[in-house]
Amino acid sequence: MRLHVVNPNTTATMTAKIAAAARAIARGETVIDARQPAMGPVSIEGFYDEAFAVPGMLGCIREADRDGADAHIIACFDDTGLDAARAVAKAPVIGIGEAGFHIASLVAARFAVVTTLGVSIVPIEHNLRKYGLAERCARVRAAEVPVLALEERNAEALDKISAEIKAAIRDDRAEAVVLGCAGMADLAAELARIHGLPVVDGVAAAVTLAEGLIRLGLSTSRLGPYAAPRAKIYSGPFAPFQP
Template sequence: MRLHVVNPNASAAMTEGIASAARDATPAGASVTVTGAAGGPLSIEGPVDGAMAVPWMLQRIEEAERAGTDGHVIACFDDTGLDAARCLARAPVVGIGEAAYHCASLLADRFAVVTSVPEALPVLRGNLIRYGLAARCAGLRAAGVPVLEIDAGTPEALAAIRREVHAGLEQDGADAIVLGCAGMAALAADLSEDFDCPVIEGIAAGLALAAALAGAGLRTSKRGGYAAPRQKAPR
């Protein structure tokens, strides 16, 4: 089984980090290819970056689809361009935010999300409402740490993230934690052990669900909302 992870951010360093996380989380019997957007914003921080990144990301989805990929993972916690990607694919397409919420819903009554910066919260809130899983989310929390500092792994960044994980469990009453930022993937195992509860990061969750769907022979619906786009007459 061949899985494709696309990083909608144009940063090559970020793509490398995602590739490293994907190597650690490759499902049994699968091989994973990681691609990055050839253009668009270096990092996606809000709706404008997201909008500018999607056309470049869709290119990668189409290329991988033509190459015969069995499943796609969109490696941005905003699930940027997810609906459009599904229109271009027969293989299943999973966003890492969506994947993490669904996995958390199968392991715990309610989960809290800990993400990087407060600006990210409205997009995540909107996604949870549309997916139908908002009632399963006990709290949406921002650690107040920009993505680059998270990548750098400074002690201050780690302390801020741990503080919010603790608050999500104790104040919000969550039973599991979703890490709302691709850059936090490496922290999941330690946090899970320290707080003795599921701590879910999206790249592993996304690869696992894409492999599950593909392995079960399931494909994206081409009826209704995810129908292939109509051909246009030339201008």
């Protein structure tokens, strides 16, 4: 089976890191097809960046869909453009944020999220409320580590994230932690060992859910908001995205 993992920002090294994380968890028979858009921001930190990441990301989704992807993963913890992607892709689409929340819900009654910057707390809270899982989340915390600072292992970032996990256990009654950035994928195992609780990386979580959906033969329903977009004219650089 063919799994398309799109990094919605334009930073190739981050795409490589995400692809590696995906391959590490994927089944032998799963081919990971990692892509990134040519247009958009180098990292996604807050609502403004999200807005410009989406069109390019949707381009990747459409292309990979035509290339025969069996499922798509959007590898940004804000689940950037997830609803639009669902409307246009034939194959099912999963965001790493929602993947993390669903998987954490299976191993804990109450989880916390540790994300990069404070500016992302509200977007993540919006998603939790939209998904219905807000009550399962004790708190969304920010380690105040910029996304690109996670590109390579660095002790300071790890310490900051670790401090937030400690606080989440002590103050929020968190039983599990979801790491709130695709760039934290390589830290999950270590943090789980240090803190003695399940630490969920959204990328890995999404890979297993996507493999599951493919196996189940399920794809996005066309009956509601994810009906195929109506044919209409798109102007400017978006002309090729015409539905």
